[in-house]
Amino acid sequence: MKIYKKEYPTENCFISNHCLPEWLPAINANKIIYEVKKGEVIFTEGTEVTGIYFVYEGNVKVHKKWGNDKELILRIATKGGIFGHRGLSSKSNIYPISATALENATVCFIDLAFFYTTIKVNPDFGLKLMLFFADELQESERKMRNLAHMSVKGRIAEALLLLKEKFGEKDGVINITLSRQDLASYVGATYETVFRTINELVVEKSISLQGKNIKLENMDVLKNLTLQAS
Amino acid sequence: MKIYKKEYPTENCFISNHCLPEWLPAINANKIIYEVKKGEVIFTEGTEVTGIYFVYEGNVKVHKKWGNDKELILRIATKGGIFGHRGLSSKSNIYPISATALENATVCFIDLAFFYTTIKVNPDFGLKLMLFFADELQESERKMRNLAHMSVKGRIAEALLLLKEKFGEKDGVINITLSRQDLASYVGATYETVFRTINELVVEKSISLQGKNIKLENMDVLKNLTLQAS
């Protein structure tokens, strides 16, 4: 993980969008910008929390291990997003999750002490962060229920709709590079099952493939698969 | 849900423990105390968020529906605990979950506007609430991973250890009344599977039964069942 040379504006990221304008110079003085290569691990579950990160460019997956060879992807942080905040806790200062770049990325690091100062000095930022946590908790618990009660097919359908929502589409194709393995970890299923299910969806003309990328062809059918929820 | 007649001290609950002492009178002026009967629904998923609740007495389950006849219990709020805070969100003001009393309970209601005022006026409270959300998010995501990768037996073992941790024990027996159906919803499995698994654990002498209540006999074995998780 290399420290980036060039000056990079701290704009349009979670912290800059919610803090007071006069606080921006302080952030600029305290931030460290890193360049990260595709597949590179930014921090690892179980290590000490040193600070919080923001994404300038690229996508970063936040994932949690199970044993040696299994994982669950909890979330993908994208441009402007925050990550590493799951390390905040009243009980421990150990990251409960790892973060890995899905593609070459530029991220911004803010150390913990300064981050806490930011919260205290910027009341609005603290409130926004709290609401952000609340939103993530809702999201997490929705996924939890889906994991408990929904079929793999339904979970994949939902994941695809969500990914399209979040990352948009380019020529109808979901605008994110995600390996089948990562998709499997994202929906909590095995590689093979995801593979077969994707094929089913193609046969049923709910989606189509452009190489490895996925295009949603019939969102209504996909939505039907996710029904019964709420 | 009846409004309670008697005066009840707002002490040793989440809000009073973290706000400024001089703020307590304001809380007392704004709170409404309800008495709730076992099995009574306090609020329902999908309805408008009107405020936040605290538990004075009894246990309250927070759960999320799936279709008509399935649910997942996300959490059990106990004496002093907060619930309904999952309704906080930057996007919606609809409860994503329901809350139901597991036994006769006394709860305290604070309306949303006053709650937000409390956050703004008590900086420490806001921070604590944020950290509380962060802790819950960690917890939620741990459970999510378990749901994805752990067996029902492991999840039950973990749930029992957690319940013991949280509710303590009386004569060695976990000090909470939880129907098998609720336990099933808590670990995300069916009634029958939970029933059989509990029996297995009894045969293996990891736990024993006192009526419907559960006593942990061999915590090490239970812990082994939950292993592989970080």
Place this chain on the structure above:
DNA sequence: CGACTTCTTGATGTAACTCAATCCCGGTGG
């Protein structure tokens, strides 16, 4: 004492995991 949940157990079905074999394709070195 009868109606009504809740418990208990067996039998059966099946979604999804696991393991393994083959295929495909890009890269690499001879």
Place this chain on the structure above:
DNA sequence: CCACCGGGATTGAGTTACATCAAGAAGTCG
């Protein structure tokens, strides 16, 4: 330039954990 190699993609077959269904037993409450 082509043969070789390795790793991901693809497919098949077997296994299993768990859900589902069904039906009897046993509590429980009016």
